[in-house]
Amino acid sequence: MADRQRRLDFLDFGRRGALAPEPSGRAGVAPRPEPSTENRPAPATALTASPPSPWIGHEAVLPEFVRWLDGEETVGPAGPALVVRRSYPATVRLGRQPLARALDVDGARLRQIGRDDTLAQLDISRLAFIDCETTGLSGGTGTLAFLVGIAWLDGSTVVTEQYFLPDFPAERAFVAAIGQSLDGFDGLVSFNGRSFDVPLLETRFALTKLPSECLELPHLDLLHPSRRIWKHRLETCALGSIEQHVLGHFRDDDVPGWIIPQLFFDYLRSGDVRTLAQVFEHNRLDLLAMVALVGRLGQMLDEEVVPDDGPDLYGLGTLLDDLGEAERALRAYETALTLGLPPDLRSRALIRMAVALRRSGRRDLAAQAWERLARERGDSAARALVELAKHYEHEEHDYETAADLTRQAGLLVGLRPWVTGPDTAQDQLARRLARLERKARRAGQRPMTFTGGSEVSLVEPLAAGP
Template sequence: MDLKDKLKRLLDSPYRDFLGEDDLQNEGELLTLRQRLELIYRRSRQEQGLAGKVSAPKRIEELVQGRVEETPYGQCFVREIDYSPGYCHGEVSLSTLLEVTPESCCKLTGDERFNQWQHSKAIFVDTETTGLSGGTGTFIFMIGLGYFRGEHFHLWQFFARDYSEEMAILHLVESLTKPFQFLVTFNGKQFDLPLLQTRYRLSRMDTILHQLSHFDLIYPSRRIWRLRLENCRLSTLERSLLGVVRRGDVPGEEIPQVYFDYLRSQNATLIARVFYHNAQDILSLVGLMATICLLYHKPFSQGEWCGEDFYSLGRLFHQLGEAEKGSRCYLQALNSGIPAHLVPSAFKALSFIYKKNREWDKALKAWDDLLVLGEREFDLFPYEEIAKYWEHQRHDYTRATEVVERALLHIHRAKEELLPDRYAAMERALEYRLRRLRLRVQGKRWY
C-alpha cells in the first residue's frame, strides 16, 4: 500500500467527520499525532453530548441558602436555619429536650456543674473536617452549632470555601459561644474539642469551648445500647432510637474527599449534601440527649426497650448508686428475656443489691437461681454467699457446713471442665472454710 492509499484510508475513517475545511483541502498531508488526538477528543465529547461549552461549576451560594459574612479575619459562608417548636427529627420532637432535668445531666456526666442545667444555656456542636484522625494536619472546613432560642431551635453552619477562610469561621464560632455554659457533642471529647483547640491555637486565637461543662453523648450511649446494637455510631443510634432515615446524605467517611474535590473543581454540588449531613448530626444530638436523659429519669415509661437495654440500665443505675432503680431494671431484663450468657450476671448483680440492703430472702432467692444455672456451668459464687449467710447472719453452722460440702462434691464432678489452677484454688478455699465450720459446729475455737 503506497502513501496515497494510506491517506485515502485515513481520510475515509470516522476522523474525516471532524476535519475542518482547511483540513479537507490538505488531504495530501499526513495528519500529525496531535491532530489525531484532537479529533479523537472532539468525537468523544460529541458522543457524550459535551461537544459544546463545558457548564460552569455551581457555586455554594447557588445551592445553599445563606450569605457571605465579613469578619476581621476575612470572609466565610454562613447558613442559618430556624426549627419551630413542633419540629420532629425522626420520631422525636426537638422540644422534648425542654423536659431534661439537671439531675439526669449531672448523674450521667458526673459533672456537678450540670446542677445548673438550662436548655437555653447549651450549644450543640459538630464539625466536618479534612480527616477523621485529628492532628495538626487536619483542617476544619465546617462547624455546625445549634441552640434553643425560646422554644425554637436555631442552627448555624459556618463553611470555609477554601483553607484561607478557616480563621473566619473560628472567629464567628467563638463570638457565638460566649453566652453559653454547656456543650453537647458526640465523641467530642476525643475528636471535635481537641481538634478545635488545636485549630484555635494554630490560628493564635482564644476559645472558651474547653471551659464549658461538656456532655459527650457517646459514653452513656455505649453504656446503654452497646449490647443490643451492632455499633454505637451516631448514624446507627439515630436510625434505631430516633427513627431517622436520611435521604441524599453523604457518608461521614467520604466527606473529606468531597471537600478536596470541591477545592479542585469549585463545584459545590456535593458540598451542598455535606450541609445536610451536618444539620442532621446536630438535630440527632438534640434527639439523642433527650432520649438518654428521659430514659434515665423514667426508665419504665419511655418507649419499647428490650431485655439487653434494661440489663444495661440496671448496671448503669447500680454503678451510679441507685440500687432501687437498678434492681427493677435487672428484674425487667430477666422477665423480658436476655441472652443466656447475661443471666448469671443479672442474678449476681441483684444479689449484691439485696445483700447490701439486707433483703436476705430476696438475696437467697437470687443465689438459689444461680445454683440452678450452675448445674450446667459451675460457679462457686452462690455456694460461698449462701454459706456466709448461714454462718454470719443466722449462725447456723450446720447448714453452712452442708452448703460447703455440696460445693466440694460439685467441683469434684466438674473437675474435668475446670482448669487445673482454678480447680486447685477452689478446692483449697472450700476445704479451709469446711475445716473452720466443723470446728464451730463442735463449739471449738477456729482461730
C-alpha cells in the first residue's frame, strides 16, 4: 500500500522521490528532517515501513515488453514511448459481423448514427476508434490511463495501436505519443468516450502541459445509439453485452473490466508485463468490437439487417422517428407489434404510431391506432380515449361520440392519472366534457348523461384496473 501511495502521489508533477514515513508508520506527504536518533529505541518490527521499490525504468521494461507482448519502442515528440501494433484483414468476422461492413458507412449514415451534423462530411477511414484502460473509473486528476488503444480502417485492413505507460515518470512521453497518433485523423469514435475516455485524456494532456486539439475533433459515441436500440431487451448496454448478444461474439478468458486497475498495480509492484497480457487483448477486442458495431448500425439504417426481436425493432423505430424517417419508423413499429412486445412497449409503440400518423396528416389511421391502444386496457387507455374524443370532435364533428369517449376516460383517469400540470386530469376532462355537451346541443345532437354505468362506444368497455 505504501508503494502504491508513493506512485499515486507522483501525480503531483512538481516533485519526485520516496515519501518519508511519519513516526506513526503512515506515509507522509513530504520529506522532513528527522530528529536525532540518539537514545531512541528501535521501532517495533510491525511498524517498520519497508523501503519502496525503485521506479520501473523504460529501458528495464522494454526487453520484456518486446518479448511477451510483441511490442516496440517508438520515438515521440516528448521522448520514447511503448506501443503494440497489430493489423487484421477487414474480412475477419467478430462473431456474425464482418469488420469490412464498417467501410460501407458513409458520412450521411455517420451523422444519423451519432445524430451529429459535424459527422456528415467525414470518411470512415479518417476516424480513430479509441479506448482507454485506466487506474480507476472515478475520473479526475487521480485517475490515469495506462493503456490507450487506437484503431482505424486502412483500405482492407484494420490497424490497432496500443500505447502503454510503463510507469508514472514516463507519462508525458506516453501522452505526447498518443497526441501525435491522433493528429492524423479527422474524428473520433468511442463507446462512452464523451463522458469518460475523452475527459480523462483531456485532464492528462493538461497536467502534462501538452496541447489537446486532437481531442476536440467531431466525435461519434456509439453508446447512445446502442442504448436507444437495444436497451429494451438487454439488461445492460455495455460494449461487452452488445458484443455477445448483438454481434454474436463470445470472448474466451476475457479479463473483467473491474479487475484491470488492480492488474496494473500488480505490474507496478512486480515489473512483470506478462501480468497485463490479458488487458492488452481485452483492449484490442474492444477496438474491434467498435469497428464491427459501426458496421452493424450502418446495416440496420440501410435495412440490410432487420432485427428479428420486437423490442429491438421498437428501439430502431424510435431512432428512425427522431431522425425524421417517419415511414420507416412506422414499418418498424408495426413489425415490432407483430413480433410481440411487452405491454409497456406495446403501448408506447402504438402512441408513437398514432402521433406519427397524425403528424403526416393521416388522421383516420391515427384514430385507428388510438383505438387499438384503448383496447389494450393499459395505463395509456385514458389518453387514447381522450385522443379519440379529439378526433371525433375536430374531424368528424360527432360531439355525442366525443362526449361519450370523454366520459369513459373519466372512469379511468382517477385510477391512472396521465395529465401533468396545475390542473388535475379530472378537472381537464370535466371542462372538455362540458364543452362537448354544449357543442352537441347546438348541433342538435343528444349527448348522453353519464350515470355511472357502462356506455356504448367504439371500443370495448374498459374495466378499471387496480
